[in-house]
Amino acid sequence: MALRSRQLSATEHVRNVLDRLAADTCNAVIALDAERALAAAAERDAELARGDWRGPLHGVAVGVKDLIDVVGLPTRAGSDVLADAPPATADAPVVARLREAGALIVAKLHTHEFAYGPTGDVAATGPARNPHDPSRITGGSSSGSAAAVGAGHLPLALGTDTGASVRTPAALCGVVGLKPAFGVLPTDGSFPLSESLDHIGVLAPDVHAASVAWDVLSRADGTGGGIQAPGVNGVRVGLLTDEYWRALDPAITKAVEAAAARLQARGAQLQEVSTPMIDELAATYPVIVGAEAYATHAQWLAERPEDYQPITRERLLPFADQPARAYVDAMRTRRRLTAAFRAAVADLDVLLLPTTRLRATPIGAAEVEVGGIDVAVRPQLLALTLPFNLTGWPAASVPGEVADGGLPAGVQIVGVRLEERGVLRVAGALARD
Amino acid sequence: MALRSRQLSATEHVRNVLDRLAADTCNAVIALDAERALAAAAERDAELARGDWRGPLHGVAVGVKDLIDVVGLPTRAGSDVLADAPPATADAPVVARLREAGALIVAKLHTHEFAYGPTGDVAATGPARNPHDPSRITGGSSSGSAAAVGAGHLPLALGTDTGASVRTPAALCGVVGLKPAFGVLPTDGSFPLSESLDHIGVLAPDVHAASVAWDVLSRADGTGGGIQAPGVNGVRVGLLTDEYWRALDPAITKAVEAAAARLQARGAQLQEVSTPMIDELAATYPVIVGAEAYATHAQWLAERPEDYQPITRERLLPFADQPARAYVDAMRTRRRLTAAFRAAVADLDVLLLPTTRLRATPIGAAEVEVGGIDVAVRPQLLALTLPFNLTGWPAASVPGEVADGGLPAGVQIVGVRLEERGVLRVAGALARD
Numbered sequence: 001m002a003l004r005s006r007q008l009s010a011t012e013h014v015r016n017v018l019d020r021l022a023a024d025t026c027n028a029v030i031a032l033d034a035e036r037a038l039a040a041a042a043e044r045d046a047e048l049a050r051g052d053w054r055g056p057l058h059g060v061a062v063g064v065k066d067l068i069d070v071v072g073l074p075t076r077a078g079s080d081v082l083a084d085a086p087p088a089t090a091d092a093p094v095v096a097r098l099r100e101a102g103a104l105i106v107a108k109l110h111t112h113e114f115a116y117g118p119t120g121d122v123a124a125t126g127p128a129r130n131p132h133d134p135s136r137i138t139g140g141s142s143s144g145s146a147a148a149v150g151a152g153h154l155p156l157a158l159g160t161d162t163g164a165s166v167r168t169p170a171a172l173c174g175v176v177g178l179k180p181a182f183g184v185l186p187t188d189g190s191f192p193l194s195e196s197l198d199h200i201g202v203l204a205p206d207v208h209a210a211s212v213a214w215d216v217l218s219r220a221d222g223t224g225g226g227i228q229a230p231g232v233n234g235v236r237v238g239l240l241t242d243e244y245w246r247a248l249d250p251a252i253t254k255a256v257e258a259a260a261a262r263l264q265a266r267g268a269q270l271q272e273v274s275t276p277m278i279d280e281l282a283a284t285y286p287v288i289v290g291a292e293a294y295a296t297h298a299q300w301l302a303e304r305p306e307d308y309q310p311i312t313r314e315r316l317l318p319f320a321d322q323p324a325r326a327y328v329d330a331m332r333t334r335r336r337l338t339a340a341f342r343a344a345v346a347d348l349d350v351l352l353l354p355t356t357r358l359r360a361t362p363i364g365a366a367e368v369e370v371g372g373i374d375v376a377v378r379p380q381l382l383a384l385t386l387p388f389n390l391t392g393w394p395a396a397s398v399p400g401e402v403a404d405g406g407l408p409a410g411v412q413i414v415g416v417r418l419e420e421r422g423v424l425r426v427a428g429a430l431a432r433d
Numbered sequence: 434m435a436l437r438s439r440q441l442s443a444t445e446h447v448r449n450v451l452d453r454l455a456a457d458t459c460n461a462v463i464a465l466d467a468e469r470a471l472a473a474a475a476e477r478d479a480e481l482a483r484g485d486w487r488g489p490l491h492g493v494a495v496g497v498k499d500l501i502d503v504v505g506l507p508t509r510a511g512s513d514v515l516a517d518a519p520p521a522t523a524d525a526p527v528v529a530r531l532r533e534a535g536a537l538i539v540a541k542l543h544t545h546e547f548a549y550g551p552t553g554d555v556a557a558t559g560p561a562r563n564p565h566d567p568s569r570i571t572g573g574s575s576s577g578s579a580a581a582v583g584a585g586h587l588p589l590a591l592g593t594d595t596g597a598s599v600r601t602p603a604a605l606c607g608v609v610g611l612k613p614a615f616g617v618l619p620t621d622g623s624f625p626l627s628e629s630l631d632h633i634g635v636l637a638p639d640v641h642a643a644s645v646a647w648d649v650l651s652r653a654d655g656t657g658g659g660i661q662a663p664g665v666n667g668v669r670v671g672l673l674t675d676e677y678w679r680a681l682d683p684a685i686t687k688a689v690e691a692a693a694a695r696l697q698a699r700g701a702q703l704q705e706v707s708t709p710m711i712d713e714l715a716a717t718y719p720v721i722v723g724a725e726a727y728a729t730h731a732q733w734l735a736e737r738p739e740d741y742q743p744i745t746r747e748r749l750l751p752f753a754d755q756p757a758r759a760y761v762d763a764m765r766t767r768r769r770l771t772a773a774f775r776a777a778v779a780d781l782d783v784l785l786l787p788t789t790r791l792r793a794t795p796i797g798a799a800e801v802e803v804g805g806i807d808v809a810v811r812p813q814l815l816a817l818t819l820p821f822n823l824t825g826w827p828a829a830s831v832p833g834e835v836a837d838g839g840l841p842a843g844v845q846i847v848g849v850r851l852e853e854r855g856v857l858r859v860a861g862a863l864a865r866d
Contacts, residue, residue, distance in 0.1 A: 195765070290757075291757035291758070291760075291761050292761055294757070294758055294761075295757070295758045295761035295762050295765070298758055319757065319758075320756070320758070321756070322756065322757040322758075323753070323754070323755065323756065323757060324723075324724035324727070324728070324752065324755040324756060324757045324759060324760040325724070325727055325728045325731055325752075325753070325755075326757060327724075327757040327760060327761065328724050328725055328727075328728035328760065329728050332628070332728070
């Protein structure tokens with residue numbers, strides 16, 4: 001808006017963003033593309049001066065997770081394995097769509113190594129740091145995207161999400177993250193982690209910005225929000241009752257309860273629902289992602305194991321011995337239990353649940369104490385998001401109300417009968433008045 | 434036609450068919466469903482008497498490969514493993530569609546054990562025998578379907594096709610076999626061999642009968658043939674020039690040449706095309722089918738190995754040691770090379786090629802001599818059909834002209850830009866005048 005009304009030129013906006021990114025203390029930035037961004041900003045300004053407006057992303061600075069190709073820059077995927085990667089020869093289609101809409105690509109952003117982890121503290125360039133507490137993780141794997149948006153550096157960033165990787169860092173950094181339905185956005189030009197689970201997604205400071213980005217990326221005409229009912233009156237919201245879905249951090253539970261109360265106050269119908277198949281469904285995830293990731297990395301693991309971060313290598317190597325049967329069985333179970341899950345929630349429009357079981361944990365901590373018990377961090381940051389990579393349903397994380405005023409807590413909205421715009425509409429209803 | 438005009442009642446037709454099947458010498462029949470078929474025939478006759486005609490399958494006898502569920506009958510899949518299988522509690526959807534259209538299910542038909550073989554001579558009930566020479570194989574795995582139709586017992590049969598299993602027995606028994614595009618017909622209620630390759634298909638004495646069945650199964654309105662141009666004028670027909678696609682039996686090569694000449698005479702445009710990726714694409718087939726089939730059978734192989742035919746067991750067991758990586762890599766290669774294959778033939782409407790490299794071989798022969806060289810039978814009966822299970826394109830086998838008057842030779846038509854009805858239209862143009 002400020003850009004269109006020329007209160008701020010694209011050039012000024014990009015200069016501000018570049019200055020902020022250059023001074024970033026979250027370790028969110030892998031590379032700046034200052035010269036080209038400024039040149040493009042000048043073009044966008046010239047267009048605007050002659051009345052040519054490309055739409056709401058005209059002149060808007062965007063960051064891209066360093067797992068996604070941006071022409072002219074290497075894609076290093078957070079790994080020394082790709083330290084010498086040549087510059088990408090083309091933009092990934094999602095990047096190209098943003099550029100066509102007038103967006104200015106300003107930076108490549110930090111990623112957990114090869115996107116294989118939900119913490120963001122394992123990468124060739126060191127850990128990303130949470131903008132709310134630099135001693136804590138950002139979540140991952142879209143660590144730099146969440147941190148840069150959460151720090152206020154950027155109004156929009158692209159990420160990828162294979163089990164958590166847009167929604168979990170969004171939750172931990174206090175921003176909005178959208179993972180669309182599987183297959184809706186092309187993943188070409190993005191380094192694969194697990195092709196049957198990989199999604200491209202967006203991170204933004206608020207639901208409105210995420211919606212604008214979604215319209216551009218999905219090539220909608222941008223009127224979807226206008227012609228749909230704007231509220232949530234009558235929307236059927238499922239609350240999952242199984243132990244599996246419970247957060248460990250009471251602040252997260254309270255944030256979800258507050259979100260439910262808010263939706264109900266705005267006319268949504270809350271309905272409790274049980275999904276007894278969730279444990280067995282979730283158990284297919286590590287088998288599937290392990291097999292697909294190992295197949296990608298097998299040759300490099302054999303030829304240059306020392307170029308991996310040790311924890312990444314140690315997580316991948318056991319899959320060398322995984323039999324094909326385990327993978328085929330897991331894919332069959334996944335299909336069968338996705339259908340069962342769908343049937344269990346079939347009459348709901350969305351599900352409302354925590355994004356993660358924990359808030360941002362200390363950098364490097366594999367375990368944390370919760371109520372006197374040591375729990376492994378990684379599973380708690382994956383458990384509530386990965387089911388919707390297995391099912392392929394659209395899901396968004398939005399910042400919840402944090403009663404204790406502490407670190408951000410994410411509230412997740414998953415589309416069952418609603419698609420991405422509907423999910424964002426429900427998310428929008430959660431925004432503070 | 435004879436049924437609709439009441440020259441022949443459904444009851445008389447079914448009695449004839451049941452008599453023929455009872456006297457079958459091809460070992461094509463697993464079980465007759467005489468009582469229910471006759472009761473249904475009486476109902477169809479009563480409907481016709483009051484002017485209710487369900488369409489061209491009204492009162493037509495159909496046989497079903499014993500891999501596909503027919504309510505009230507066990508599905509034994511040609512194996513002693515399923516000797517005590519309980520009666521199926523529901524028809525497979527494809528069977529239900531035929532019944533709704535008035536068809537009468539008269540018999541379960543012979544299948545190669547678990548559909549895992551293209552010969553039809555490995556089954557708990559012994560080998561199926563070719564109606565043109567009882568010492569020779571039918572081809573498989575839809576052995577009984579092809580034999581019963583080829584022997585003139587039945588006007589229509591259902592089969593399944595994972596790499597060859599409708600088209601190869603159709604070719605060897607001198608009938609028409611159609612494998613539709615992947616995913617067009619539901620495979621529910623059919624015992625899986627390899628879920629990413631399995632197709633349901635039909636076998637019929639001629640292209641017209643196959644087209645009628647296809648309209649019913651695909652739930653088309655049956656007018657597709659009428660509104661399309663009936664001929665092949667201007668249709669672009671690709672002839673594959675790579676060594677891979679060549680038949681070993683000169684009679685088959687001549688049949689394809691005759692078919693090409695006939696299409697050209699009717700206005701089709703012939704065009705030679707090379708597909709250099711075919712060897713690498715085809716090499717993914719055994720990896721994929723092996724992994725998926727082994728996952729299905731692993732538990733039975735461990736618990737009751739003696740119930741398998743030895744050759745089936747020996748083919749499945751090595752896949753116990755197959756790593757997940759090999760399967761994931763094969764699936765990736767398959768996707769990549771399917772796209773390359775598609776690009777190589779993108780401007781063609783159909784491909785014309787042999788269905789098999791050999792005609793029907795002696796029962797039990799794992800190798801045969803061709804031009805003084807021993808060649809393994811199985812690969813020759815799979816090589817030219819399996820690529821279109823990998824790509825998922827529709828393909829039909831029709832009997833070619835056999836100059837030496839000997840065993841049947843199959844000519845295959847594969848849809849590139851054309852779908853099933855277009856493939857059948859081209860197939861129809863090959864029919865003798």
